[in-house]
Amino acid sequence: MVTVAGSPAVSPFARLGQRDYRRTPDHVRFWSKVRKTRGCWLWQGGLSKYGYGKFQLTLPHDPAHLKPKQKHVAAHRYAFKLKTGRWPRGYLLHECDTPGCVRICADHVHEGGQRRNVRDGLRRGRSRRCTTPTIVRRIRRECPRGKGVVRRMREAAARYGLSPTAVCWIVYRVTWRWVK
Numbered sequence: 001m002v003t004v005a006g007s008p009a010v011s012p013f014a015r016l017g018q019r020d021y022r023r024t025p026d027h028v029r030f031w032s033k034v035r036k037t038r039g040c041w042l043w044q045g046g047l048s049k050y051g052y053g054k055f056q057l058t059l060p061h062d063p064a065h066l067k068p069k070q071k072h073v074a075a076h077r078y079a080f081k082l083k084t085g086r087w088p089r090g091y092l093l094h095e096c097d098t099p100g101c102v103r104i105c106a107d108h109v110h111e112g113g114q115r116r117n118v119r120d121g122l123r124r125g126r127s128r129r130c131t132t133p134t135i136v137r138r139i140r141r142e143c144p145r146g147k148g149v150v151r152r153m154r155e156a157a158a159r160y161g162l163s164p165t166a167v168c169w170i171v172y173r174v175t176w177r178w179v180k
């Protein structure tokens, strides 16, 4: 959990009943859980165990259900949807290395995208961006093989801005075999 000293932890909706809360539009609920700093915009709601914000999205009303259906989405992905009007294609990169950040801009959370990836790759040297022995060790520690490894690798890929394949190769020691 990302905590910031002196941040108001109480949401403006804390005193509303569940029904009013449900009736509040998603984007209003969303922004009530974001604390904007001069740099990162920090998610104050629930976090996944990897530090990404979690947001309960209300799904379009289905007459078969009395209550509105809700679904967990990553907060930064919903922030992207709010800003651009569409869901991101593929993973979003956290340029600021703060998983709980939901600020959509080039310096914080962005889509990456083919052109940018290619340009960054040329500028920094593809392998330097992706992998250092430290990152390799961290990925292997965070992705123990066995049940759920695919999900863990996918999450690690998003976290480190690598392709899922690159992470898979690291975990199964196709690449970086010499790193203990």
Ligand SMILES: [Zn+2]
Pocket: 039, 040, 041, 096, 097, 098, 101, 102, 103, 107, 108, 109
């Ligand atoms: Zn940020």
